Amino acid sequence: MTKEELLNATDLFLLDLDGTVYLSDTPIVGVGETLHKLRTMGKQLVYLTNNSSRTRAEYEEKLTRLGLFGTGDDVYTSALAAASFLEKRYAGAAVYALATDAVRAELIRCGVRLTEEKPEICLLAYDTQITFAKMKRFNEFLAAGAVYVATHPDDVCPTDGVSMPDVGSFIALFERSSGRRPDVICGKPYSVMGECIGQKYRVPAARTCMVGDRMHTDIRFGNRSGMKTLLVLSGETTRQSMRSFPDTPDLVLPDLTKIF
Ligand SMILES: [Mg+2]
CATH class of the missing domain: 3.40.50.1000 (HAD superfamily/HAD-like)
Structure with missing residues (x-):
């Protein structure tokens, strides 16, 4: 799938956090502008994390501090x-x-x-x-x-x-x-989280894209849930290591900014 096809096919982007939009406490260079552009195209952005040690409000505070949280965005945790x-x-x-x-x-x-x-x-x-x-x-x-x-x-x-x-x-x-x-x-890659997302945001899985850096959680979750999947190589996975997993993402990019 090309990035244009993926953009046209997606209304809701589910964004993993660490390795996808930031590394620890540092945003991926340029990702703030990319997220802004997606919002102006009418795409809904939901940050989706397995980490259940923090609340939705704590993540919103961190994402706001890093300049990544915009109007209409949401955070959903396991x-x-x-x-x-x-x-x-x-x-x-x-x-x-x-x-x-x-x-x-x-x-x-x-x-x-x-x-x-x-x-x-x-x-x-x-x-x-x-x-x-x-x-x-x-x-x-x-x-x-x-x-x-x-x-x-x-x-x-x-x-x-x-x-x-x-x-x-x-x-x-x-x-x-x-x-x-x-x-x-409940969390990625299991189906409970996918069902919860579908019910909460009322976007069909076929119009949803999971973006993440981990093959065995993010990409497997998206594929199992019937979503599009975008693997970014800005975190855990490399072009070599992705081949050792059974799943195939719809698109692979060096990082999320390369969607444009
Ligand atoms: Mg990650």
């Missing part, structure tokens, strides 16, 4: 997808959430009923304030048979130094301790 999933499938259920204080407050605002005792659901988010006491309780609730929902599967979270353990690493830990694997994983 924690919001989990809240939407719980509301649809387990409305009113008591949930024990391993999550940061800010994300716990966001889950409550989304209507999730949090509890510290006898939950029907255990929700594993990216809790960068995790303690052993929290892990012990989570493990006990898993062993007692609570439905197990994880926000996303990423093993590590990229950072300037050594990558940090992310939710996938905690999934492995709780598998060793409880024998349980998540019953549902």
Whole structure:
């Protein structure tokens, strides 16, 4: 697919964050102008991240500070997808959430009923304030048979130094301790997030394009969800390494600014 064909076929761009619009705290050079041009063409922009350690408002603040957030833009995280999933499938259920204080407050605002005792659901988010006491309780609730929902599967979270353990690493830990694997994983590449996006923004998957730098999350997610996919080589993936994955993106560009 050419970039002109991709632009003509897309009303909603889902934009991964790190490696796609910025690297850590530095915007990809020129990407602000590219995003502005997409907005003036009438394209809707939604930043889509698996990282469930921060709230929508915290991401909006960061994107605004970096000059990347514009009128009409939105942010959607795997924690919001989990809240939407719980509301649809387990409305009113008591949930024990391993999550940061800010994300716990966001889950409550989304209507999730949090509890510290006898939950029907255990929700594993990216809790960068995790303690052993929290892990012990989570493990006990898993062993007692609570439905197990994880926000996303990423093993590590990229950072300037050594990558940090992310939710996938905690999934492995709780598998060793409880024998349980998540019953549902919400974030990229899984379908829950795609279904939530379709319902929230009311744009058909065929008119949606997922833009990202990771083959096994961003591109697999877009392909599985029936969306267009644009791989940018400004982050994790190279032209060599992309060949070792089963998915094929519709378009590959050095970075998002090359869409024009
Ligand atoms: Mg990324």
